[in-house]
Structure formats: structure tokens, C-alpha cells
Amino acid sequence: MxxxxxxxxxxxxxxxxxxxxxxxxxxxxxxxxxxxxxxxxxxxxxxxxxxxxxxxxxxxxxxxxxxxxxxxxxxxxxxxxxxxxxxFLQQLQPGQVLQFRLTANPTHKVTKPGQRQGRVLPHITVMQQRKWLADRAEKHGFQLIMRDQDEANLAFDVVNRDWPQLQRKAHSGARLSRVSFEGFLKITDLAQFQQTLTRGLGREKAFGMGLMTVVPEG
Structure with missing residues (x-):
């Protein structure tokens, strides 16, 4: 890699x-x-x-x-x-605390009665976007943690939000929800976490979403 x-x-x-x-x-x-x-x-x-x-x-x-x-x-x-x-990936260890940055496309699926496939919609509020990441942490091999014992410090937060243009055809396009998170995490499943760093997290990976990078705490 x-x-x-x-x-x-x-x-x-x-x-x-x-x-x-x-x-x-x-x-x-x-x-x-x-x-x-x-x-x-x-x-x-x-x-x-x-x-x-x-x-x-x-x-x-x-x-x-x-x-x-x-x-x-x-x-x-x-x-x-x-x-x-x-x-760098091989030097990571279970239980290691790292500072992270992630740019992602937080979404959820809404299915109405009678529909076979639901509609994918973006999360709009900061609270929804933060919950989206928190809900996916364990599955992706990490735990979101506070930097110290001060409860006023969040484990992570949204540091940027925007709606960049995606032009799919000559005369049609859409805007994607792009959200950047920063904070602290602890590795809980090393193999899964390494996969998260190399394969990404969430949707729209081809268009600049899903890449998480980490650096050692301190």
C-alpha cells in the first residue's frame, strides 16, 4: 500500500x-x-x-x-x-490510542411501505452525523475515546461540512454531503482497523469520501 x-x-x-x-x-x-x-x-x-x-x-x-x-x-x-x-500499518497495535481525521458521506436508508429498495438520504445535523460514525466504530475495529477525563472534551467532533458538486453527465449533477471528523480512537480489532484504513468507511469512496488517516497521540 x-x-x-x-x-x-x-x-x-x-x-x-x-x-x-x-x-x-x-x-x-x-x-x-x-x-x-x-x-x-x-x-x-x-x-x-x-x-x-x-x-x-x-x-x-x-x-x-x-x-x-x-x-x-x-x-x-x-x-x-x-x-x-x-x-506504518504493521506498526499499529491493539489498544493503541491514535488521533484521527476522516472525511465521509454519512447517510441512512429510508424504506417506505411497499417499496423493495429504500432511498439513501444524507444525515443533515451534526448530531446525526456524529451518531453515524459512533454507530460504525466497533464494526470498523476501533473505539472512540476522550483524550482525558474531562467530560467537556469530546472523543471526536465534526470539523467541516459542505456539499460539493458531483457532475455525473454533461447536463446533470448532484451535491454530496461531505463531512470531516477529527478526534481520538483506540484500536480494538487490529485486522479490521487496518482494513478500514485501506478500504475506507461509508459510501461514495470514488468521490473523495471514506479515507481515514491516523497519527500517534501526542
């Missing part, structure tokens, strides 16, 4: 003129693996957009290393970083 990052070149409007919706970012990610494209393979790549110190970054987790030049297509020259993710 590989963890890659590149700074999006927001200062060059001409260069990034195509990046107007999530589908364009998805295409950027996919085209960063030319060998897979040529072979007709489409493995899932986890990615998300992060803002740090006034800069925007594309963060990417993948089985194969991306092509550096392709990944730099819309990025600031010289900012591509590609690192092996396997060593």
Missing part, C-alpha cells in the same frame, strides 16, 4: 480550470495510474481533499504507487510525496 500527497495548485487558475466538481478529481486520481488504465483495471483508490495552513492537498491511498508526473498534473511542482504505507 502507498500513501501519497500533492498540493493542489490553487494559485494557477488556468492549470486547475477542470477541477470544478468531484468527478474531475476522481478522474485526476484514476489517470494517475496509467498502467491500470492501459490494462483496463479499476481498483478502488481512496482519496480526499485536506486544507492545512491555508493550502489544499490531495491525499491518496492506493495498492500501487501512482505515477508522479500524472499526480502532479494539477499540483504545485515539487510537492508530490509518495510513501510506502505498509510499514
Amino acid at each position: 502507498y500513501l501519497s500527497r500533492v498540493e493542489v495548485d490553487r494559485q494557477n487558475r488556468y492549470k486547475i480550470r477542470d477541477l470544478t466538481h468531484l468527478g474531475a478529481y476522481h478522474n485526476w486520481v484514476e489517470q494517475s495510474f496509467p498502467r491500470e488504465v492501459a490494462a483496463g483495471k479499476r481498483p478502488r483508490h481512496l482519496w480526499r481533499l485536506d486544507r492545512l495552513a491555508g493550502k489544499e492537498y490531495l491525499l491518496l491511498v492506493s495498492e500501487a504507487a501512482p505515477d508522479k508526473a500524472k499526480l502532479e498534473r494539477y499540483g504545485v511542482l515539487g510537492t508530490v510525496e509518495i510513501k510506502s504505507y505498509d510499514d
